[in-house]
Amino acid sequence: MTWSTTEAEAPTGAGPLTDALSQLDNALAHLGINGGIKKMLTTPRRELMVSVPLRRDDGSIAVYSGYRVQHNFSRGPAKGGLRYAPSVDLDEVRALAMWMTWKCALVDVPYGGAKGGIAIDPREHSQAELERVTRRYTSEILPIIGPTKDIPAPDIGTDERTMAWIMDTYSAAMGHTVPGVVTGKPVSLGGSLGRAAATSRGVAHIALMALASRGMDPSRTTATVQGFGKVGRDAARFLAAAGVKVLAVSDIDGAVYDERGLDIGRLAEHADRTGSVSGFEGTESIDPASILLLDVDMVVPAAVEGVLTADNAAKVQASIVVEGANGPTTKDADAILTDRDVLVVPDILANAGGVVVSYFEWVQANQAYQWSERDVNDRLEERMTKAWHDVVDYSGAHSLTYREAATALAVQRVTDAHRLRGLYP
Ligand code: NAD
Numbered sequence: 008m009t010w011s012t013t014e015a016e017a018p019t020g021a022g023p024l025t026d027a028l029s030q031l032d033n034a035l036a037h038l039g040i041n042g043g044i045k046k047m048l049t050t051p052r053r054e055l056m057v058s059v060p061l062r063r064d065d066g067s068i069a070v071y072s073g074y075r076v077q078h079n080f081s082r083g084p085a086k087g088g089l090r091y092a093p094s095v096d097l098d099e100v101r102a103l104a105m106w107m108t109w110k111c112a113l114v115d116v117p118y119g120g121a122k123g124g125i126a127i128d129p130r131e132h133s134q135a136e137l138e139r140v141t142r143r144y145t146s147e148i149l150p151i152i153g154p155t156k157d158i159p160a161p162d163i164g165t166d167e168r169t170m171a172w173i174m175d176t177y178s179a180a181m182g183h184t185v186p187g188v189v190t191g192k193p194v195s196l197g198g199s200l201g202r203a204a205a206t207s208r209g210v211a212h213i214a215l216m217a218l219a220s221r222g223m224d225p226s227r228t229t230a231t232v233q234g235f236g237k238v239g240r241d242a243a244r245f246l247a248a249a250g251v252k253v254l255a256v257s258d259i260d261g262a263v264y265d266e267r268g269l270d271i272g273r274l275a276e277h278a279d280r281t282g283s284v285s286g287f288e289g290t291e292s293i294d295p296a297s298i299l300l301l302d303v304d305m306v307v308p309a310a311v312e313g314v315l316t317a318d319n320a321a322k323v324q325a326s327i328v329v330e331g332a333n334g335p336t337t338k339d340a341d342a343i344l345t346d347r348d349v350l351v352v353p354d355i356l357a358n359a360g361g362v363v364v365s366y367f368e369w370v371q372a373n374q375a376y377q378w379s380e381r382d383v384n385d386r387l388e389e390r391m392t393k394a395w396h397d398v399v400d401y402s403g404a405h406s407l408t409y410r411e412a413a414t415a416l417a418v419q420r421v422t423d424a425h426r427l428r429g430l431y432p
Contacts, residue, residue: 023334027101028105029338030410051104055147056097058147059125061139064136071125071126074123074125076097078101081428084118084156087107087159088160089162090103090125091137092311093128104121108417115393121157122162142175142176145173152177154187167203170191171192174189177189187373201380206242206331209391210309211241212392214327215249223304225251226250230246231299232256232306233256240271243307246307247271251305255293260284261283265289303324308335310332316337317339319340328351330354331357355413359394360387
């Protein structure tokens with residue numbers, strides 16, 4: 008187990024942390040913030056690296072690298088997802104933790120930012136193995152998580168089952184049930200109604216506001232969605248329900264296209280049955296790399312970071328990009344898209360619906376009182392609408408892109424919290 012509280016080394020080369028730090032630098036320059044506060048915002052408060060040994064079903068032992076990074080606590084306990092993917096590394100987790108800090112501040116929930124991950128491919132493991140690896144990882148990071156410290160939630164490769172195992176492991180160590188230690192739990196264990204689809208509901212809500220801002224009628228617009236997981240699938244469903252023709256979706260295995268617009272409900276059944284969108288009958292199979300470059304009005308990257316790059320940004324034909332994923336647009340791609348007047352709705356705004364309803368779940372868990380699904384959805388919509396207008400107004404007032412405006416607003420709020428609290432001792 009390695010504890011580190013030192014300044015993060017500057018990343019070398021391209022990657023999510025380079026993008027995140029460059030966005031922060033721009034915001035700090037715009038706000039005129041320098042010196043100690045700049046250093047504090049650039050540096051994670053706490054990083055924990057752990058080895059996670061796993062007894063495999065065949066009796067052999069594998070060891071995986073696990074991480075939990077807590078970027079900031081100024082506005083409240085740290086909050087952020089847990090990712091299981093082979094590509095997880097410390098810099099990625101650092102970037103994702105920093106984005107969580109800005110996201111929570113932007114939608115004004117009382118949290119700082121965190122993120123965790125294990126460099127493991129969940130598709131290569133049985134449920135029993137995933138349960139053991141999750142419980143062992145939880146016990147390794149146990150000293151730094153808790154309902155008033157740091158609250159994990161699902162991300163790529165994890166789900167409500169994973170959250171139930173974390174809650175159980177944590178509760179066993181505490182000697183009593185602690186539902187507030189994670190969000191995104193099954194509803195029967197104190198999860199919130201509406202949490203499972205909250206990120207996607209928020210993405211679709213923001214996407215529809217983005218269309219309206221450009222005078223586009225949803226029933227005359229087309230879109231593609233990259234990723235058909237917890238975020239992409241329901242984002243596609245909500246967009247289709249609003250009248251948008253979703254022409255193509257992709258996942259890690261392939262991509263399908265239908266010029267009449269995909270039937271998302273039937274596609275979801277197909278994906279549940281087969282494990283992939285590939286081979287959905289009545290559709291054309293297309294190159295997954297083309298999904299963000301098709302001739303549509305809007306693209307929704309909802310899979311992984313770094314998919315819009317200097318190499319493909321000039322080929323994007325859509326006029327709106329709504330970032331369902333965290334960090335899908337690299338710094339260079341951002342500049343190219345902005346030059347081409349493509350409206351990029353940044354991740355920390357577009358996909359913030361998940362953390363908003365995670366906050367509602369935490370509030371409900373702490374009060375032991377369940378809200379109705381309608382209550383949850385109405386309050387989610389209210390917060391997303393307010394955040395959208397905050398960003399649009401700030402962007403207009405300061406001639407900034409939506410990403411620059413969203414980051415600056417969030418960084419200002421976190422800086423205010425730092426200044427008000429002062430520095431101990
Ligand atoms: P998920 O694991 O449920 O789904 C991921 C989807 O992306 C799957 O369809 C997978 O096949 C596909 N995918 C994975 N790697 C890919 C690749 N290299 N190319 C193309 N497709 C690929 O994950 P999720 O929870 O839907 O998360 C997706 C994104 O949304 C991530 O960036 C995550 O950080 C972000 N996000 C998730 C939430 C949430 O509540 N789950 C909230 C905010 C942001």
